[in-house]
Every structure is written in C-alpha cells, then in structure tokens.
Amino acid sequence: MTPRFSFSLHMTDGKARSGIISTPRGEIRTPAFMPVGTAATVKAMMPESVRATGADVLLGNTYHLMLRPTAERIDRLGGLHKFMNWERPILTDSGGFQVMSLAELRKLTEEGVSFRSHIDGSKHMLTPERSMEIQRLLGSDIVMCFDECPALPASHERIAESMRLSMRWAARSRDAFGDRPGHALFGIQQGGDEEDLRGESAEALRAIGFDGYAVGGLAVGEGQEVMFQVLDYAPDMLPADKPRYLMGVGKPDDIVGAVKRGIDMMDCVLPSRSGRTGQAFTRRGVVNIKNARHQEDPRPLDEGCSCPACRNYSRAYLHHVFRAQEIISSMLLTWHNLHYYQELMQGMREAIAEGRFAAWESTFHAERARGDIDPL
Known part of the structure; x- marks a missing residue:
C-alpha cells in the first residue's frame, strides 16, 4: 500500500508553527523554504548541492515545463524526479500565475486560458483539467490547483470575480485530480487584500476539501505592509491541521513575518536570482559583491556561515569573479544564499520548538539593522 501524504503539527509558539509533512519521497520539515527549480533545475546549482544546503523539497514550474521540454516527454523519460535527478519531494505550481505574467495574447474564459507561448508563439490552452494532467505526467508530490491571480491593487469587484472563478476552477481541479495515493492536492485561497473575500474563498476551499492550503494572490505588488495585514487573518481562516503555503515569498524579513503569522511553507526565486546578480543575503543584511569596497577584502562574506563560498573564498575573489562574469560567481553566491535561507528556516524551527520565537x-x-561589516 502506498504511504499517504500527511502533516503533523509538533509545536506552536504564538501563531508560529513547526511540524513535519510526510510524503512517500521523504519528510519536509516546516516551516519550509522551497528553492525554485523553474525549468527542472535550480539555476547554477547541482541537485546534490541544493540538498546539501538543507532543502527538503523543490518547486517545479508547470507553465515552463509544459512548453519545454513538455510534460509528455518528461513522463516518457521516467518523470520529473528522475529527469532532474532529485529524489526528494517536488511541488509543482499550476501554471496560472505564469500564464498571466509571461504568456502573450492570452484570453481568459470560464473554460480556462488560451495563450501563445513566450518561447515560440505556439498556441496552448490551459484549463484546470489540463493543469492536473500536466502535473500528473510530471509526477510531482504536491500538486497545486489551477487558479487566476489578479495583480494588486484592484477593485473589490475585480478581485471578487477573479476569486469566484478560481473557486470554480478549484472544484474542477479536485475532480480532475481524482484519487492519487501518496500525492497531495493543495487549494489556493484568493481574495486579494479584502478580508470578506478571503473568508468566502476559505469557506469554498474547505467545502471542497484539500490536503493543504495556499495563501495566493500576495507578493504581487501590494507591498509588505498590506501583505502582513492580510496574513494577520488569512491563515487563521484555513484548517489548522493542514499545511499552509504562502506562494512566491520572499525576502528574509517577509519569510520571518509570514512564519510569525502561521505560515508553514514558502518559495521564491529571490535567493537564486540575487546570487546571479551579485547580491548575497547575510545575517547583517544584503551585501552587493559588485561594489568596489570588496576588491581588496580578504574576509569571507559572512564569517558565521559554513557554506563553500564563505569557507573557502574571500570577498575580494567573489568580487573579482562577479566582475569578470565567471560562472563560478553564480554558483558560489547562489549556494550561499540558499544556505542562508535554509539556516533561517532551521533557526525558526528550533526557536518554535523551544518556545522562544x-x-x-x-x-x-x-x-540585520547593524548592516554589513565595516570596510577595511
């Protein structure tokens, strides 16, 4: 018999929670940060290096993978885990957000979204049923409902219309997902920054019934203050005995603020993207390695960090390889950033477990308020 997907809550401290999500491919310690492997790779990283940073789960992208190399090809080659050499859990998003933000000439109807690929202009149709089929072909462990996400700010009427469409699509996603032991389907709460609409959305999702629940429609331009205002009430509307996932967040202080408000899972391209543009996250804030102040500095990025970039290389070297556009720059800074994010999660898990969050x-x-170490 296939092991089931389950979530056990171990400790709470205020609204902050720590626990374990169990899947047939391994456990996910929460609060969890998921590195983003958009096109079946976390850019500039080997899968074993991503695991070495402490990541328990990765995120794959339905929209990008359906266009290239296609879900059907990945399925023929043994599924996404085998294809990208990552044997641990994978969560795939539904493709809805990328269709809205990346695709060309898109048309939204009750049925779904028709669009042209941003790669070659080919025509596609993404519906709740097709999104479930793609994610089944990929073989992901955690599947996300197909939804629509309006950018904020937007009118109450626009947010309500979008949210209700997403709830109808959530019911269709649930039906199309069917019974897949060992795999989980997460519903996505919408409603923008409107408390009444968030409540209506949560009620609709609970009536359908999911293995986990995401807070969607945030980190889409509304700013941290508004996001936290929504997170003050939105997670509490969702079942306490299921994982709560905040999609597409974020900066370190966004993540800490989200965990404080009851969120269990997050993902963001920020640590890897920033690594490629010369930004390093440290205990004392963000370091811009491109700045000239680092060119003669023999010290590590962060002397309290045990990642390879900090253990083996100086700021001067990291500055040099970034300026010279050497590939090792992206490799080392991405590793450092992912290591920092996972250390952040581990710190929060321990603090919650010991009641000192x-x-x-x-x-x-x-x-962080102290800022970077003084220049030499």
Whole structure:
C-alpha cells in the first residue's frame, strides 16, 4: 500500500508553527523554504548541492515545463524526479500565475486560458483539467490547483470575480485530480487584500476539501505592509491541521513575518536570482559583491556561515569573479544564499520548538539593522 501524504503539527509558539509533512519521497520539515527549480533545475546549482544546503523539497514550474521540454516527454523519460535527478519531494505550481505574467495574447474564459507561448508563439490552452494532467505526467508530490491571480491593487469587484472563478476552477481541479495515493492536492485561497473575500474563498476551499492550503494572490505588488495585514487573518481562516503555503515569498524579513503569522511553507526565486546578480543575503543584511569596497577584502562574506563560498573564498575573489562574469560567481553566491535561507528556516524551527520565537525574531531584526561589516 502506498504511504499517504500527511502533516503533523509538533509545536506552536504564538501563531508560529513547526511540524513535519510526510510524503512517500521523504519528510519536509516546516516551516519550509522551497528553492525554485523553474525549468527542472535550480539555476547554477547541482541537485546534490541544493540538498546539501538543507532543502527538503523543490518547486517545479508547470507553465515552463509544459512548453519545454513538455510534460509528455518528461513522463516518457521516467518523470520529473528522475529527469532532474532529485529524489526528494517536488511541488509543482499550476501554471496560472505564469500564464498571466509571461504568456502573450492570452484570453481568459470560464473554460480556462488560451495563450501563445513566450518561447515560440505556439498556441496552448490551459484549463484546470489540463493543469492536473500536466502535473500528473510530471509526477510531482504536491500538486497545486489551477487558479487566476489578479495583480494588486484592484477593485473589490475585480478581485471578487477573479476569486469566484478560481473557486470554480478549484472544484474542477479536485475532480480532475481524482484519487492519487501518496500525492497531495493543495487549494489556493484568493481574495486579494479584502478580508470578506478571503473568508468566502476559505469557506469554498474547505467545502471542497484539500490536503493543504495556499495563501495566493500576495507578493504581487501590494507591498509588505498590506501583505502582513492580510496574513494577520488569512491563515487563521484555513484548517489548522493542514499545511499552509504562502506562494512566491520572499525576502528574509517577509519569510520571518509570514512564519510569525502561521505560515508553514514558502518559495521564491529571490535567493537564486540575487546570487546571479551579485547580491548575497547575510545575517547583517544584503551585501552587493559588485561594489568596489570588496576588491581588496580578504574576509569571507559572512564569517558565521559554513557554506563553500564563505569557507573557502574571500570577498575580494567573489568580487573579482562577479566582475569578470565567471560562472563560478553564480554558483558560489547562489549556494550561499540558499544556505542562508535554509539556516533561517532551521533557526525558526528550533526557536518554535523551544518556545522562544519572539526572542529569536528580535535578534534577527537587530542583527540585520547593524548592516554589513565595516570596510577595511
């Protein structure tokens, strides 16, 4: 018999929660940060290096993979885990957000979204049923409902219309997903920054019934203050005994603020994308390695960090290889950033387990407020 997908909540400290999501491919410690492997790779990283940073789960992208190399080809080659050499859990998003943000000439109807590929202009139709089929072909462990996500700010009427369409699509996603032991389907709460619509969305999702619930429609331009205002109430509307996933977030202080408000899972391209553009996240804030102040500095990025970039290389070297556009620059800075993010999650898990989250959080903010070490 296939092991089931399950979630056990171990400790809470205020609204912050720590627990374990169990899947047939391994456990995911929560709160969890998922590195983004858009096109079946976390850019500039080997899968074993991503695992070495402490990641338990990766995110794959339905929209990008359906266009290239196609879900059908990945299925013929043994599924996404085998294809990309990652044996641990994978969550795939539904493709809805990318269709809205990347695709050309898209047309939204009750049925779904028809669009032209941003790669070659070919025509495609993405519906809840097709999204479920693609994610089944990929073989992901956690599947996301197909939804529509309006950019904020938007009118109450526009957000309501979009949310209700997403709830009808959620019911169709549930039907199309069917019974797949060992795989999970997550519903996505919508409603923008409108509390009444978030409540209506949560009620609709609970009535359908899912293995986990995401808070969608945030980090789409509304700013941290509005996001936190929504997170003050939105996670509480979702079942406490299921994982809660905040999609597409974010910066380190966004993540800490989200965990404080009851979120269990997050994903974001930021640590890997920033690594490629010369930005490093450290305990003392963001370091821009391209700045001239680093060119003679023999010290590590962060002397308290045990990643290969900090253990084996100086700021001067990292500055040089970034300026020279050497590939090792992306490799080392991405590894460092992913290591920092996973260390952040581990710190929060331990603090919640020991009932000292508030103290941990104030230390986190105080350290960042100090800013980078003084130049030599």
